[in-house]
Amino acid sequence: QQQVKQSPQSLIVQKGGISIINCAYENTAFDYFPWYQQFPGKGPALLIAIRPDVSEKKEGRFTISFNKSAKQFSLHIMDSQPGDSATYFCAASMGSGGYNKLIFGAGTRLAVHP
Amino acid sequence: DAGITQSPRHKVTETGTPVTLRCHQTENHRYMYWYRQDPGHGLRLIHYSYGVKDTDKGEVSDGYSVSRSKTEDFLLTLESATSSQTSVYFCAISERVPYNSPLHFGNGTRLTVT
Numbered sequence: 001q002q003q004v005k006q007s008p009q010s011l012i013v014q015k016g017g018i019s020i021i022n023c024a025y026e027n028t029a030f031d032y033f034p035w036y037q038q039f040p041g042k043g044p045a046l047l048i049a050i051r052p053d054v055s056e057k058k059e060g061r062f063t064i065s066f067n068k069s070a071k072q073f074s075l076h077i078m079d080s081q082p083g084d085s086a087t088y089f090c091a092a093s094m095g096s097g098g099y100n101k102l103i104f105g106a107g108t109r110l111a112v113h114p
Numbered sequence: 115d116a117g118i119t120q121s122p123r124h125k126v127t128e129t130g131t132p133v134t135l136r137c138h139q140t141e142n143h144r145y146m147y148w149y150r151q152d153p154g155h156g157l158r159l160i161h162y163s164y165g166v167k168d169t170d171k172g173e174v175s176d177g178y179s180v181s182r183s184k185t186e187d188f189l190l191t192l193e194s195a196t197s198s199q200t201s202v203y204f205c206a207i208s209e210r211v212p213y214n215s216p217l218h219f220g221n222g223t224r225l226t227v228t
Contacts, residue, residue, distance in 0.1 A: 006156070032213045043118075043204050043219025044157070089156055095213035100145065100164050101172065102212040106156035 003027055004092050006105030013112050019077035021108045023090035026071070030092040033073050034102070035064065038087045047088070048075070080112045117141050118220040120205050126226045133192040135223050137205030139185075146188040147206040147217065148172075148180065150199075157204065163188055195227045 006023045013019045023033075034049035050057045050064040050073065057064045063076040077084055090105040117140030127133050137146060148160040149172075159172030161180040169180050177199060179191045192199055202224050206217040 009154070034212075034216070036217075041221065043206070043221050044217075045219065046216040049216075091212075093212040095211070098211070099213065100162060100170070100211050101159055102147075102217055103159070103173075104149075104157040106154060 003103050004090060004105040006090050006108060008108060009106065010109045011111070013080045013110065015080065015082060015112055015114050017080050019080045019084070019110055019112070021075045021088055021090070022072065023074065023105050024072045025092050027092070028071065029094045029096065031095055032093045033064070033066065034091050035075050036089045036091060038089065044089055082112045082114050085110055085112050118205060118207060118218060120220040120223050122223060123221070124224045126228060127195050128228055129196060130194050133195050133225065135190045135203055135225070137188045137220060139207045141207060142185060143207040143209045145208040145211065146182065148188070148190045149204045149206060150174065150201040151204060152201050160190065197227050199225065200227045201225060
């Protein structure tokens with residue numbers, strides 16, 4: 001059972017365009033939603049994260065939008081650059097009950113063409 | 115980069131043999147995790163540790179065992195390797211539960227079971 005569903009599996013965007021990656025979760029107890037970025041040959045690294053007390057969080061060209069009622073969140077990359085070409089993972093966790101895990105989506109491979 | 119070393123970086127082994135992967139950290143973080151990464155499945159949690167000798171199962175723990183006898187080392191053992199365990203294995207560490215601190219990943223171990 002996949003607790004965090006991510007789409008699309010792959011994405012091709014032209015330089016300067018907007019990249020959008022979507023995730024949906026099932027467990028309503030989740031209340032922490034990070035995005036990780038992974039370059040080839042490397043481990044993932046935290047990119048940006050959101051908690052459900054806000055509907056949007058922006059850091060530079062990266063924005064997370066969060067819709068609690070729909071149990072969905074998305075990553076928007078504005079003015080996409082070739083250096084953004086990587087695999088992106090959404091994830092979910094919770095702050096209650098001593099929850100020690102971070103559950104990841106299946107990943108989206110982004111290619112930004114010059 | 116967080117001080118995480120995974121060894122070996124690459125390994126080829128035969129079906130039925132035991133295999134041990136090592137994760138060593140120099141950050142003195144309490145939490146350590148083993149994930150496997152497979153196309154279409156993203157990152158799936160195998161086992162994790164919340165302290166010395168304190169471990170618990172993740173989503174895909176069958177066929178794997180772990181041990182943590184020291185804060186800095188977390189070992190993953192495939193008791194009898196199968197072809198379905200061919201994957202890239204990532205170790206991750208975090209200072210506190212994922213809700214309160216990011217995961218830092220090693221650069222992975224590519225395991226091939228023939």
